[in-house]
Amino acid sequence: MTKTVAAASGAGFREAPAGSEPAVELDGVTIEFALAGGSVFQAVARADLNVGKQEFVAIIGPTGCGKSTLLNAAAGLITPASGSVRVLGGPLDGLNRHAGYLFQQDALLPWKTALDNVAIGLEVAGVPSREAKERARAWLARVGLAAFGDRYPHMLSGGQKKRVALAQVLIRDPRIILMDEPFGPLDAQTRLIMGDLLLKLWSADRKAVMFVTHDLEEALGLADRVVVMSAGPSARIIGDFPIPLSRPRDISEIRLDGSFQELHRDIWHMLKKEVLKAYGEIAQETAS
């Protein structure tokens, strides 16, 4: 059993004037896990990150560095040991009610049909069932699954499940969207299609996005900014690259763009060292 170490201080912040503040502000966020046997594992150390209200930020880093952990802190699913998380100008207390979270693992309710899975977020918010279903049907159509409403999750392919999950999150119209390697398990073509779909939905109505990935090309294709995390433990944010590629983008074509390749080279230069470090640690662990 592990447990997050509770926040040490509850320093009060003054509310900034509405409208100007970022959607998510991570300020010196340190996250620790209490391990069995009493030792403490520091996953993330003093991470600073601001995400603007209409900004698409990709977070990239070697596997196991603490990307999901950082996202969980922004979601309010875990409390940092120190540092502060602010959401839309106010300190985050408990779950982040403004955020929608697309999880890395399958998280659809297996006993509900695709339609009911999408509608549930509205229903629990008090929307009458008929209206919720109506709107869920429209969302399923938007993600290309109009004909799949009465299927249960196990009857859907990996990519279809991710689309349902996307509709499930977006139907609630959250102001902040957290995505944890949402297209990780999908094949290359499906990832491209899902990326395009995501950009289409996002650009219709820009929200703050924190998009975790380990795929640099995906990050560059989607984001306004790419943030690089160092290898863990005590992972930090070590790079912050604006991506000034024009929108709307076509993810498969943008890869041929000259500035895309330049950015790729710069960021990969930094990321590679961290990946090798993480790899070295894994190698050491297996050797000992």
Place this chain on the structure above:
Amino acid sequence: MRRTSLLLMQGAVAVVIIAFWQIASTTDLIGDPNNISFFFSTPLAVAAQIWMWFATGTIWHHLGITLWESVLAFVIGSVAAVGIGFWFARKPRLAAVFDPYVKAANALPRVVLAPIFTLWFGLGIWSKVALGVTLVFFIVFFNVYQGVKEVNTTILANARMLGMNDRQLLRHVYWPSALSWMFSSLHVSVGFAVVGAVVGEYLGAAGGLGYLIQQAEGVFDVAGVFAGMVVLAAFVLLIDWIVTLAERRLLVWRPEFSKSGR
């Protein structure tokens, strides 16, 4: 095609067994037929007995009693188990306090309870229902408890991020999860409800399949005993088939029960 050939082969097994039984009990190929038919009766005698029961209609009364006892035991045991299983799973301290007692009660062979239940509830159906309940309860209880405890953490986190409060989590996440675990043990718990009823009847009753078998045994009516067992087996198979139908309807969302998978 495959289904019919499977049915044919299943039927063939019965034919072989009955043929062997018939040969052994009427010819001296295996041993003295008088001796064998005294201990095992003969297929014809058993069939005649079953025919008699159905022709005169006496069997319906006993089948009805056993069915009613089984249904009551299943419903009462399941409802109690779902309620208490849920409650314990949501209150770990309570569960920890009662843990040794639950284990002790479950470890007790239920047959020893039968005379006590007869003393408490009389010779009517309720002593048999009580015996069945003690069997059904623990199966369902442990499954529901497990189902609530082992809800997938990602699904739970997702449900919370979708804005569910505690009550909604209970209804949309814990409850379906617990029920699916309960249904996965449906065959066992329904079977145990029947076992409770029949064993209870066997140990002292005024009607039911167990009573019928016990009566036949009392007068060394071997044909009656075998006939009772055959009727009981058919009864259990029928109930098991109904459970399978119910399961397919209730668990359509599970990969192993979807129609396309079969």
